Amino acid sequence: MREVAILGIGQTPVDEQWDKSLREIAGEAVLAAMADAARDRAEGLFVGNMLSGMTSRQENLGALVADWVGLLGVEAIKIEAACGSGAAAVRAAIMAVSSGEMDCAIAVGIEKMTEGLPAETTSALASAADADYEADQGLSFVAINALIMRRYLHIYHWKHTDFANFSINAHANAMSNPFARLHETITLETYNKARMIAAPINLLDASPTGDGAAAVVIVPTEHLKPTRHPIITIAGSASATDTLAVHSRKDPLWLSAAEKSAKKAYAQAGVTPADIDIFELHDAFSIMSALSLEACGFADRGQGPRLALDGEIRTTGKIPITTRGGLKARGHPVGATGVYQIVEVVLQLRGEAGETQVPGAHIGMAQNIGGSGATIVTHILKSNR
Amino acid sequence: MREVAILGIGQTPVDEQWDKSLREIAGEAVLAAMADAARDRAEGLFVGNMLSGMTSRQENLGALVADWVGLLGVEAIKIEAACGSGAAAVRAAIMAVSSGEMDCAIAVGIEKMTEGLPAETTSALASAADADYEADQGLSFVAINALIMRRYLHIYHWKHTDFANFSINAHANAMSNPFARLHETITLETYNKARMIAAPINLLDASPTGDGAAAVVIVPTEHLKPTRHPIITIAGSASATDTLAVHSRKDPLWLSAAEKSAKKAYAQAGVTPADIDIFELHDAFSIMSALSLEACGFADRGQGPRLALDGEIRTTGKIPITTRGGLKARGHPVGATGVYQIVEVVLQLRGEAGETQVPGAHIGMAQNIGGSGATIVTHILKSNR
Numbered sequence: 012m013r014e015v016a017i018l019g020i021g022q023t024p025v026d027e028q029w030d031k032s033l034r035e036i037a038g039e040a041v042l043a044a045m046a047d048a049a050r051d052r053a054e055g056l057f058v059g060n061m062l063s064g065m066t067s068r069q070e071n072l073g074a075l076v077a078d079w080v081g082l083l084g085v086e087a088i089k090i091e092a093a094c095g096s097g098a099a100a101v102r103a104a105i106m107a108v109s110s111g112e113m114d115c116a117i118a119v120g121i122e123k124m125t126e127g128l129p130a131e132t133t134s135a136l137a138s139a140a141d142a143d144y145e146a147d148q149g150l151s152f153v154a155i156n157a158l159i160m161r162r163y164l165h166i167y168h169w170k171h172t173d174f175a176n177f178s179i180n181a182h183a184n185a186m187s188n189p190f191a192r193l194h195e196t197i198t199l200e201t202y203n204k205a206r207m208i209a210a211p212i213n214l215l216d217a218s219p220t221g222d223g224a225a226a227v228v229i230v231p232t233e234h235l236k237p238t239r240h241p242i243i244t245i246a247g248s249a250s251a252t253d254t255l256a257v258h259s260r261k262d263p264l265w266l267s268a269a270e271k272s273a274k275k276a277y278a279q280a281g282v283t284p285a286d287i288d289i290f291e292l293h294d295a296f297s298i299m300s301a302l303s304l305e306a307c308g309f310a311d312r313g314q315g316p317r318l319a320l321d322g323e324i325r326t327t328g329k330i331p332i333t334t335r336g337g338l339k340a341r342g343h344p345v346g347a348t349g350v351y352q353i354v355e356v357v358l359q360l361r362g363e364a365g366e367t368q369v370p371g372a373h374i375g376m377a378q379n380i381g382g383s384g385a386t387i388v389t390h391i392l393k394s395n396r
Numbered sequence: 397m398r399e400v401a402i403l404g405i406g407q408t409p410v411d412e413q414w415d416k417s418l419r420e421i422a423g424e425a426v427l428a429a430m431a432d433a434a435r436d437r438a439e440g441l442f443v444g445n446m447l448s449g450m451t452s453r454q455e456n457l458g459a460l461v462a463d464w465v466g467l468l469g470v471e472a473i474k475i476e477a478a479c480g481s482g483a484a485a486v487r488a489a490i491m492a493v494s495s496g497e498m499d500c501a502i503a504v505g506i507e508k509m510t511e512g513l514p515a516e517t518t519s520a521l522a523s524a525a526d527a528d529y530e531a532d533q534g535l536s537f538v539a540i541n542a543l544i545m546r547r548y549l550h551i552y553h554w555k556h557t558d559f560a561n562f563s564i565n566a567h568a569n570a571m572s573n574p575f576a577r578l579h580e581t582i583t584l585e586t587y588n589k590a591r592m593i594a595a596p597i598n599l600l601d602a603s604p605t606g607d608g609a610a611a612v613v614i615v616p617t618e619h620l621k622p623t624r625h626p627i628i629t630i631a632g633s634a635s636a637t638d639t640l641a642v643h644s645r646k647d648p649l650w651l652s653a654a655e656k657s658a659k660k661a662y663a664q665a666g667v668t669p670a671d672i673d674i675f676e677l678h679d680a681f682s683i684m685s686a687l688s689l690e691a692c693g694f695a696d697r698g699q700g701p702r703l704a705l706d707g708e709i710r711t712t713g714k715i716p717i718t719t720r721g722g723l724k725a726r727g728h729p730v731g732a733t734g735v736y737q738i739v740e741v742v743l744q745l746r747g748e749a750g751e752t753q754v755p756g757a758h759i760g761m762a763q764n765i766g767g768s769g770a771t772i773v774t775h776i777l778k779s780n781r
Contacts, residue, residue: 012496032528064449068519069527071478074637074653074770078644084656086635087771088484091474093456099473103488110495111397134453142454143417250471252459259463271469385459386472 012109016235017243017392019048019228020354025192025221025342027125033067034079037121040224040350041080044117048228049238054113056080056087059100059120060346061381063089065135066127076119086113093139094295095381096120097225097349098250098388104229105248119226120347132220136345139382141256153217153296155257155383157209160298163264164211167313171211175202176319177297178215178339184326185336187366190351192221192342216297218338225350227357240361241396246374247276250388257383264313268387269306269378276376277308280391284308287391288372289359290330291352293380294337303378304330307389331369334359349379353390360394397494401620402628402777404433404613405739410577410606410727412510418452419464422506425609425735426465429502433613434623439498441465441472444485444505445731446766448474450520451512461504471498478524479680480766481505482610482734483635483773489614490633504611505735517605521730524767526641538602538681540642540768542594545683548649549596552698556596560587561704562682563600563724569711570721572751575736577606577727601682603723610735612742625746626781631759632661635773642768649698653772654691654763661761662693665776669693672776673757674744675715676737678765679722688763689715692774716754719744734764738775745779 021043023036031039037058045051058072069075073087092099097120104116124132137146140155150158164171178197185191197215205215232244251271257263277283284307292303301315309330310318323329335341335355338348356375358364364372373396378389406428408421416424422443430436443457454460458472477484482505489503509517518538522531525540535543549556563582570576582600590600617629636656642648662668669692677688686700694715695703708714720726720740723733741760743749749757758781763774 034528061455062449064447064520064523067527068523068531070446070476070523071525071640071767071770073477074767075526075640077637078639083639084636084653087477087637088488088635089476091455091476092458092472103473106491106495106497110491110497112491112495135449138449138453138455140456141460142452143419146453250473251469252462252472254463254468255456255460268469382456382459385456 013111014232015105015108015229015245016232017227017357018230019044020357021047022190022225022351022354023223024190025223025344028222033063033069033121033123034075036123036222037076037119037224038079040226041117041119044226044228050115050228053082053085053115053117055085055107055116056082057100057103057116057118058089059096059118059350060089060122061091061093061096062122062124062135062345066124092386093381094345095349095379095386095388096346098379098390101227101350101353102248102250102388105245108229108231114231116229117226118350119224120350121224122344122346123222124220124344125222144256153209153212156296156298157212159257159263159383160211163298166264169316172203173316173320174216174297175199177294177300178202180324181294181333181337181339184334184367185340188335188341191336191340192219193340212296218295218343221342221344223342223344223347225347225354227350227353241394243357243360244393245390246280246393247391249275252386253384255382255385266302266306266384266387268384269303272387272389273307276389276391282374282391286374287376289334289356289369289375290332291355291377292332293378294333294339295343299380300332326367326369334364334367334369349388352377352379356392360392362396398496399617400490400493400614400630401617402612402742403615404429405742406432407575407610407736407739408608409575410608410729413607418448418454418506418508419460421508421607422461422504422609423464425611426502426504429611429613435500435613438467438470438500438502440470440492440501441467442485442488442501442503443474444481444503444735445474445507446476446478446481447507447509447520447730451509477771478766479730480734480764480771480773481731483764483775486612486735486738487633487635487773490630493614493616499616501614502611503735504609505732506609507729507731508607509605509729510607529641538594538597541681541683542597544642544648544768545596548683551649554701557588558701558705559601559682560584562679562685563587565709566679566718566722566724569719569752570725573720573726576721576725577604578725597681603680603728606727606729608727608729608732610732610739612735612738626779628742628745629778630775631665631778632776634660637771638769640767640770651687651691651769651772653769654688657772657774658692661774661776667759667776671759672715672761674719674741674754674760675717676740676762677717678763679718679724680728711752711754719749719752719754734773737762737764741777745777747781
């Protein structure tokens with residue numbers, strides 16, 4: 012296995028893109044990444060997507076997008092792991108290049124989810140959960156997360172308001188991100204007064220959906236010529252799974268697949284949590300931020316909210332998270348999210364994150380979650396700057 | 397890249413399996429393959445599936461099936477490439493093991509498609525075509541193939557009845573296959589008189605859908621201990637794409653992705669078409685058999701039906717195809733089909749194909765097609781017996 016690098020990145024705004032089709036949105040991100048990498052060819056395309064069959068009646072996305080971006084004929088497939096599809100596609104591209112099978116592979120995450128009725132999207136999103144034992148009981152995805160959060164508050168004695176800073180920090184960091192869905196500063200007061208969605212989850216605990224795509228170009232590090240950017244290498248890439256149904260887990264408040272994939276990635280990269288300068292985590296709901304921080308070793312069990320309360324998750328803190336807005340404010344186009352996270356880590360490690368740049372960021376981590384913890388993909392990136 | 401082998405195979409009957417859920421059908425095939433391989437663990441699971449979101453409202457199949465078969469925690473994803481999903485999943489498992497990333501990976505193709513109304517399934521299948529420019533015009537998948545066949549008859553001066561042997565041969569070969577959907581001998585007369593579906597395609601040109609799953613266990617060849625079976629190695633594995641919409645192709649009667657992936661697989665395996673002892677091709681419609689045979693170099697352009705007319709596609713012929721019934725009679729559970737094909741090649745190369753055993757079969761090929769030629773995956777297998 013040879014070392015690989017992310018040579019180019021691209022992303023579209025996360026928004027309601029009524030005037031653009033699925034392939035156009037995906038193509039915009041791929042072409043931006045190819046331009047950034049100064050490459051006009053690739054040997055493979057890995058498309059991360061969850062909902063296209065249900066929301067756009069379109070499958071076979073690999074071939075569709077390959078043709079659209081001028082890569083007609085190359086190997087191309089779609090990879091699905093619910094909301095973890097994006098990072099799973101990046102991991103597939105990494106494996107294709109690190110194995111020597113390809114010398115250049117592109118991963119793109121794409122989701123177009125604002126076209127249908129909201130109820131249809133909610134129903135489609137429930138397919139990330141166990142259809143026979145969760146969704147069939149009427150549990151929507153937010154309802155599952157609400158049950159997890161309610162239990163967390165009960166077991167670890169936190170109040171709902173203790174989660175406020177996860178959302179406040181995300182919204183603050185999105186303000187300068189031109190690709191973010193929400194540009195709106197929120198305060199403790201707006202958080203506390205937000206409309207209830209599924210108690211105890213309110214509107215400001217939940218990430219907005221949206222249309223969007225993000226892409227990366229993966230090449231071997233060997234023979235890489237100097238570019239205008241620092242070289243960003245993949246130091247760790249790992250994926251693990253858990254039961255789909257939360258009720259089947261030994262501890263519903265522990266993301267065992269996050270722990271497994273993070274530990275594997277740490278070992279590959281030869282680092283510990285203390286070495287991570289920024290962490291783009293999967294804050295689909297504020298409770299997931301706490302669970303990820305704990306499972307990845309940044310906080311003790313049940314103590315995730317402490318990092319938020321103490322301001323340690325800000326760009327100036329011990330473990331900056333959601334530095335470009337996270338799922339909460341950059342937005343959550345589900346199958347694309349994992350690639351957005353990696354693109355954002357690359358921006359930080361290149362020193363191109365503008366107003367939310369974490370000073371001296373050198374090692375970054377991204378963690379993408381499919382379902383309520385069922386499929387979790389963790390990447391660790393390093394900069395040579 | 398190290399050489400890899402298929403150590404175990406498993407399959408379920410292709411049928412209407414009303415009493416079994418998606419995970420149960422997939423699990424049956426995976427557990428059969430693990431038992432055949434005498435392995436009770438694996439490091440990764442690659443699930444090939446096209447329709448689960450649309451027909452069962454279930455995504456995140458990787459984690460779902462991994463948990464069900466007792467592989468809780470392992471890396472697992474779903475791979476989608478329309479009707480080519482199965483072979484694409486096998487290819488992903490091969491790459492995971494040949495790269496050294498894993499020492500044992502399982503690929504399973506699963507489709508459960510008889511639950512919904514037939515019209516819903518037809519609509520879902522159309523998502524393999526271009527949703528914006530084909531399906532949106534009311535073109536169903538059979539209609540697209542009908543246009544291709546009509547043009548083929550016109551350009552190359554064949555009559556519809558000249559395709560009869562593709563279907564007659566498939567039905568004959570399925571008679572002794574306990575996993576086949578159709579056990580019914582057909583004749584030239586029944587073929588010619590079959591009910592019209594979308595002219596010129598009649599009922600006996602078209603493959604039946606069904607519920608089913610097939611699985612393979614992939615391991616490195618090195619250090620492989622002798623088993624009761626001959627060792628079946630992967631000699632070639634390649635994938636290529638074309639435009640989704642048939643009207644965008646330079647020649648709508650030429651499967652360029654079949655040619656590309658087959659040529660690459662031949663080169664990897666160091667063989668020519670003349671060396672292939674059996675060929676499991678993607679006979680979703682009889683016209684596709686002709687096109688595949690031509691694109692892969694077994695017949696001149698426009699001359700595919702000649703092989704059928706001359707009986708050269710029978711198990712005793714020059715290039716035996718659909719030796720276990722093919723899509724036409726074994727059945728076409730779309731996302732599973734590509735794995736069924738590979739399982740059937742393994743049976744032939746092991747010498748375990750019973751009444752339809754091709755004597756001395758030593759090198760076999762399987763080709764799986766997603767869409768009307770958009771994503772094509774070709775594998776070449778060799779036996780050491």
